[in-house]
Structure formats: C-alpha cells, structure tokens
Amino acid sequence: MYIxxxxxNTETKLWIVSKNNxxxxxxxxxxxxxNNRQLNILFRRNKIQLNxxxxxxxxxxxxxxxxxxxxFLSKKVKLKCYE
Incomplete structure (x- = not known):
C-alpha cells in the first residue's frame, strides 16, 4: 500500500492506495x-495498517x-516521505 x-493551506488530504493503484x-x-495526537487518532480511527x-x-x-x-510517519513506518 502507498500513502x-x-x-x-486550508486542508490536508491523504489517500491510501493499494498496489494495483x-x-x-x-x-x-x-x-x-x-499534531502527533491528532495523527495518531486519525490513523487509528481509519484502521490504517502502517506496517x-x-x-x-x-x-x-x-x-x-x-x-x-x-x-510522525518516519517514526511509525520507518520509511522516507518524498515531497
């Protein structure tokens, strides 16, 4: 899976994409x-498997x-975020 x-400036959008796009x-x-707390809650609430x-x-x-x-993601996933 990919993030x-x-x-x-106003909102942030995340998409979780499977290997077959x-x-x-x-x-x-x-x-x-x-913040870290909000991101933790967000990923838990949406049941995103970070592993x-x-x-x-x-x-x-x-x-x-x-x-x-x-x-946040580099601590949880141990991957580099590309910008």
Missing amino acids: LGDIG KISKKITFLSKSV KIEKILFCSVVPKTFSKINK
Whole structure:
C-alpha cells in the first residue's frame, strides 16, 4: 500500500492506495490543527495498517505541516516521505 498526500493551506488530504493503484481510503483534515495526537487518532480511527505501507509521497505548499507529518510517519513506518 502507498500513502499519497496533498497538503494545502486550508486542508490536508491523504489517500491510501493499494498496489494495483486503487484508492481504498480518502481522509481529509484541517492543516492548521496537525499534531502527533491528532495523527495518531486519525490513523487509528481509519484502521490504517502502517506496517503494510511501502511508499509515501506528498505534495505540499505548507512546509511546517509537512515537517510534522513527515516526523510522525518516519517514526511509525520507518520509511522516507518524498515531497
């Protein structure tokens, strides 16, 4: 599975994509309120299996928010987030 993300000024969108390029989940949340606690809750609530993630790709216009998400995912998944 892959995580694809678009971080905008107002909201952040995440897509969980299977290996055969089908979107299995779409998650949208506010960019301003991103923190570790919120990300933990978000991934648990949506039942995303972080151990099955192979690649992470983001498009961002908000470097501060990308930095927070990058730190969170790099600790949980042990993969590099590409921007």
